[in-house]
Amino acid sequence: MARKTGSHADITGPRVQDAALRLFSRHGYAAVSMRQIAGEVGLQAGALYLYTKDKQSLLFELLRVHMQSLLSAWADEPAADDPVQRLEDFVRFHIRFHVDRADEVFISYMELRNLEPENFAVIEGLRRDYETVLEEILRAGQESGQFTVPDTKLSTMAIIAMLTGVNTWYRESGRLSRDRIERIYWNLVRRLVKA
Amino acid sequence: MARKTGSHADITGPRVQDAALRLFSRHGYAAVSMRQIAGEVGLQAGALYLYTKDKQSLLFELLRVHMQSLLSAWADEPAADDPVQRLEDFVRFHIRFHVDRADEVFISYMELRNLEPENFAVIEGLRRDYETVLEEILRAGQESGQFTVPDTKLSTMAIIAMLTGVNTWYRESGRLSRDRIERIYWNLVRRLVKA
């Protein structure tokens, strides 16, 4: 049923999502009102309900789309055979993807508790899928004898926390270029797995 | 002007703080009402204002006390001369302290944006003080030739993010004891700094 030409709604819908994303990330889900979101798009609050079922769906859809595009972006990356190369790819991919979507990442970590239980379960599942990606790289590297880690599960969590931590201090105008940062972190991760 | 015997207020005050801590950590600052906090302590909302200036101060005091007790707890640790030993002490201390205060840590990361600017500046300053602790350990280890890191500042942030990440998955009843976890993370950190 997709129309060929973009209707007004096809343009306003994403604008609502964008405003919600920006405001949720800045002030938090609970602290942002539907009237604020509407105001940001130049609408009255009631009009938002043409584009979303309710406030909760606005948050859930944001997180769901973010996590799914994270997973599918990784799936689109060329898959190296060598675990060492694969790990470097992952490190650089993770930093790049997360730094480019600071608002989404922030919300993903902050607002999980504001999701209704069944919505929470969906997002949590997607996150676990992503963690499994790294865990299996580490496992492959260990089996090939190229990595040595004290505990695969813990090392997975440690590396992801370390990489995601970049978001807390990274600024576009900062001291280091993104490529330089990726290189340094890859250096650190390589030491972690003794590769 | 401290009284010798504990008055009622000396008991109720902390109970209010505890309830606020638990509720803020569970549902988020904005999502928790003064009436909920009061209910948790068995009071009406109005009575809370005998113990706090307003809701904002409740949050600010929580964070301020937490950060200051973090800094003073570290100051009370015996200070090893050897940078390697000092770094191990820091790693174990950080994990222990943070895991034992999961609620405070959670709030510290989540609710910074709900602080009024001047309050935010205070907490941010305390956090920077704590980061400096680790940064100077790394610097000392580099000067003594015992550590090698690609970038002192980034390594500081990477290690802190990695260690604090434990809080996202640690459960009292989990697979690994706290001491085992401390050991594994110290192992990982030692690799990071090539000690």
Next chain:
DNA sequence: GATTGAACTGAACGCTTGTTCAGATAGACA
């Protein structure tokens, strides 16, 4: 020019919010 329908407004719904305050209560001290 008439009709349709998507897009939107503006008011209203019942409810909750943080905060204030006059008044009630009750334990401690004289």
Next chain:
DNA sequence: TGTCTATCTGAACAAGCGTTCAGTTCAATC
């Protein structure tokens, strides 16, 4: 027994909340 004071209640305040909906607007279609 009477006074005092710390403690707390319960109602009130203005403001804001998410959500609904009857009615308006206006560009596209016939």
